[in-house]
Amino acid sequence: MIEKILPPWVASAEAFDDPPGVTLFPEEEVVIARAVDKRRREFTTARHCARLALDRIGLAPVPILPGERGAPGWPEGVVGAITHCAGYRAAAVSREALSVGIDAEPHEALPDGIIDSITLPEERDAMARLDSGVHWDRLLFSAKESVYKAWFPLARRWLGFEEARLAFSPSGTFTARFLVPGPVVSGRELTGFTGRWLVADGLVVTAIALPRATR
Template identity: 80%
Template sequence: MIEKILPPWVASAETFGDPPGVMLFPEEEAVVARAADRRRREFTTARYCARQAMARLGLPPVPILPGEHRAPGWPDGVVGSITHCDGYRAAAVSLEALTVGIDAEPHEPLPDGVLGVVALPEEREELARLGDQVHWERLLFSAKESVYKAWFPLAGRWLGFEEAHVTLAPSGTFTARLLVPGPLVDGRELTGFDGRWLVADGLVITAIALPGV
């Protein structure tokens, strides 16, 4: 499903459950040795998806350990992103992209009070004009998660919800305008991202893939 919103130069893998018998590398096992069952299953299946996606690029399986701000650590030359929510895990990787960010959420309203934290006043006004065929507030949250995941490997620092303005289009695309100085990409300051979204099977999925230069 997620491959529908990713370019052909990004490999992906997804699953709607936790396959039995998935083994972690010892280094990964140490990360979740004391984790709750839910966290362990999310971590394990996400690594399973990541290695499936990497295999589609002809890459061997390797440990994928969380680094700064829990961002997954990819092998040299690989960029990627991982997401998981109830009933869904996915990974996307590329040898050609500068960065990739994906996110999946249940297609349902945000909990009370969350929209005020996530959305800028202008974004809330824009959401109100989009109609009710999609839970747009959840989609906005997912898009901002994808923005952060695409931003962090390039900038190496946190990006708050209020530091990017996301505009959603009913056509299945979105744009993110950075409200803080961005990192230099090929000698130019990064000012934003373009992404795509999909609603299917009770999920909202968003993706950003910035091509290499």
């Protein structure tokens, strides 16, 4: 599913359950040693997906350890992202991108009281005018998660929900405009991202892949 919204120069792998027999590297076992079963299963299957995706770009299995702010640590020359939610885990990697962000969420309304804390007034106004067949609040939350995952490796600093303004097209694309100074990429300040979204199989998935300037 996730591959439908990623460009061909980004490799991905996904799972809709937790396959038996998946093992972790010893370094990863240390990270997850005290985790509850749910967290262990998410972590293990997500790493399994990450290694499948790395294999698709010709790289051998390696430990994928959480780094700064929990961001996955990829092999040198690789960028990528991991996501997991109930019934879904996925990873996306690339040697031809500057940054990648993906996120998956259940396609259902956000819990009460969340929407105002993650959206701007103009975003709420825009969502009210969109097709009611999509849970736009959950989609917006997912897209902002993808924005942050693509932002952080470039900026190395936090980006709050209120610091990017998102707009969606029913055709399956979205734009994110930064409301704070963006990171400098290839000598120019980055002012935003474009991404894609998809609703299928009870899930909403979002993705951003920022190409290198030479593409």
